[in-house]
Amino acid sequence: MDVKFQSTVLFVRDVPASRQFYEGLLGMQVVADFGLNVGYTGGLAIWEAEYANQLIYNRPASAGKLGCDNVEVYFEAADLDEVAAQLAEAQVPTAHPIQAQPWGQRVLRVYDPDGYLIEIGEPLDVVVVRFRKEGLSPEAIAETMYMPLEAVQGILQDASA
Structure with missing residues (x-):
């Protein structure tokens, strides 16, 4: 199984404010800007919480503190079906099976032993x-x-x- 770590995604309530912090204060360089999702060199990304929660969980973001059901660690694997089969065999709990995202990428989401959301998608x-x-x-x-x-x-x- 060839799975490699790609990115940590932080769900944020205010993308412009987060961009000001990460880019303006910390000097991070943008490598991908999709509006509601911004990726930086080094593997960090931010994603607008309302959009992310609707897409993944089909529900609005909770009004409470961020950090619960709104952080995902992202990996990529070219053979997503093989990875899904291995995770199923190991009885890893899933958030959802393989599904196509609106941009066509196939992904699955599972939980690690501590309940953190892990996404594995096609490159x-x-x-x-x-x-x-x-x-x-x-x-x-x-x-x-x-x-x-x-x-x-x-x-x-x-x-x-």
Whole structure:
């Protein structure tokens, strides 16, 4: 099983305020800006709590303190089905089985022994290549995945090399 750690995602109530803290005060560099989700060099990301809670749990964020059911640790695995089977065999409790996210990436979410939410998703380059094999144009892939067209074209070029 080839699973590697990718990112820690912190759910936040106010993305602009969090960006000011992480970028303005701590000097973190943005590597991916999807509006409600911002990724930084080094593996930290922030995600707007209301959107994240609706997407993952199909419920609004609790009005209480953050840090309970709103922090997830993110990993990637190219063979998500193999990982899911191994986790099921080990009887790891799941938040949900493999499902496609709105941008097409397949993910599953499980709980670690302490109840922390762990997400394991396909690498985005795997999703781009899968969409291309399914017949989507680079432009359609970029639109579906909310990615810059240049990034999609670069992934496809690397995959064909």
